[in-house]
Amino acid sequence: MSTAGKVIKCKAAVVWEPKKPISIVEIEVAPPKAHEVRVKILATGICRTDDHILSGSIKANFPVIPGHEATGIVESVGEGVTNLKPGDKVIPLFLPQCGECTVCKNPEGNLCEKNDLGVPRGVMYDGTSRFTYKGKPVHNFFSTSTFTEYTVLHEDCVVKVDAAAPPEKVCLIGCGFSTGYGAAIKSAKVQPGSTCAVFGLGGVGLSAVMGCKSAGASEIIGIDINKDKFPLAKQLGATQCISPLDFKKPINEVLFDMTNGRGVDYSFEVIGRTDTMIAALASCNMNYGISVVVGAPPSAAEMTFSPALIFTGRTWKGCVFGGLKSKDAVPQLVSDFMAKKFCLDPLITHILPFDKINEGFELLRKGKSIRAILVFGDEQHTRK
Ligand code: CND
Numbered sequence: 001m002s003t004a005g006k007v008i009k010c011k012a013a014v015v016w017e018p019k020k021p022i023s024i025v026e027i028e029v030a031p032p033k034a035h036e037v038r039v040k041i042l043a044t045g046i047c048r049t050d051d052h053i054l055s056g057s058i059k060a061n062f063p064v065i066p067g068h069e070a071t072g073i074v075e076s077v078g079e080g081v082t083n084l085k086p087g088d089k090v091i092p093l094f095l096p097q098c099g100e101c102t103v104c105k106n107p108e109g110n111l112c113e114k115n116d117l118g119v120p121r122g123v124m125y126d127g128t129s130r131f132t133y134k135g136k137p138v139h140n141f142f143s144t145s146t147f148t149e150y151t152v153l154h155e156d157c158v159v160k161v162d163a164a165a166p167p168e169k170v171c172l173i174g175c176g177f178s179t180g181y182g183a184a185i186k187s188a189k190v191q192p193g194s195t196c197a198v199f200g201l202g203g204v205g206l207s208a209v210m211g212c213k214s215a216g217a218s219e220i221i222g223i224d225i226n227k228d229k230f231p232l233a234k235q236l237g238a239t240q241c242i243s244p245l246d247f248k249k250p251i252n253e254v255l256f257d258m259t260n261g262r263g264v265d266y267s268f269e270v271i272g273r274t275d276t277m278i279a280a281l282a283s284c285n286m287n288y289g290i291s292v293v294v295g296a297p298p299s300a301a302e303m304t305f306s307p308a309l310i311f312t313g314r315t316w317k318g319c320v321f322g323g324l325k326s327k328d329a330v331p332q333l334v335s336d337f338m339a340k341k342f343c344l345d346p347l348i349t350h351i352l353p354f355d356k357i358n359e360g361f362e363l364l365r366k367g368k369s370i371r372a373i374l375v376f377g378d379e380q381h382t383r384k
């Protein structure tokens, strides 16, 4: 029996307030309005940004359904949707690409003006949410909300991908992989033969390592306080891995020593801390070095740094979603994955049924997982 046009009752992970565990409850998901699509989620990864919402370090409107890295199938479409139909395999886009705004029209821009990042409203474009719990509205998150069996997305925030793509793998292209890989190849534009330093070797940082490698960097130094991350970083392309805890001097000085006093050509902060953002900046060459902030800063953070660090010529920039235009990049990256141009398996350390979402967050917090992927229903039988 078709569910199109009807309210769907399903399981979702709701956060009622910061610092409280997620609870799985039955919510109501309204049908898509004009230019929206309702999507059945098949697999969704747990990214540190979701944990920032749970911890309260990034602002959100509560109650909220987090999750922004997923693969799904279109269940029904609203009026005026012409490029998607029920049954299409899709990836939600936490960074929209409307194609109309000044940023979308700028060849170098990717932060579509329709985004709901920064100070999120947690609602659809029309100012309302499609989610309710016992009749009361529940907010959405980053235009996506994927920790639910069904979600509703504006057509700017979803894109069709290869129907044969394995959902529990390509969901990573919805955030972690593209963010790190894009930071290296698109935002920093890493050049062959260069030296790179990646601060933070989680799912996003390791993807930056992969990007540096594919761009032909000759030296890639991985930095993390958790040495358990080193073997995988080396497998994915890091030539050396170091822990700041093993040195008395600041890590930027250690990196200068390791690069004949020149500093690295490119550095990436993939943790989300202000001290490591400054350390990463100070680690790159004082003149032509490029340092990219990828880690999401806490909403309330401010920082103080010596202007001499940039006066000499360093470039300091940040990027959301690796600087990639989401709707253009995601289907292409899925095709590249299907053509075996890169591998996602090493990033997936756990596949868990959706009900074990709190366990998935614990694994991330304890530094035991790279990516834990939550799967619904039949997808539970899909294993690496
Ligand atoms: P994850 O927590 O898996 O990785 C962070 C890594 O940093 C871990 O391996 C930690 O051990 C390590 N670490 C923590 N503190 C330090 C320290 N002081 N020095 C060195 N290493 C340290 O997180 P993730 O890979 O999922 O995400 C990384 C960041 O990227 C996080 O802030 C997340 O919110 C952000 C992000 C940004 C974007 C974007 O579009 N810019 C998209 N998704 C995630």
Ligand code: ZN
Residues within 6 Å of the ligand: 047, 048, 049, 050, 068, 069, 175, 176
């Ligand atoms: Zn993310």
Ligand code: ZN
Residues within 6 Å of the ligand: 096, 097, 098, 099, 100, 101, 102, 103, 104, 111, 112, 113, 114
């Ligand atoms: Zn736009």
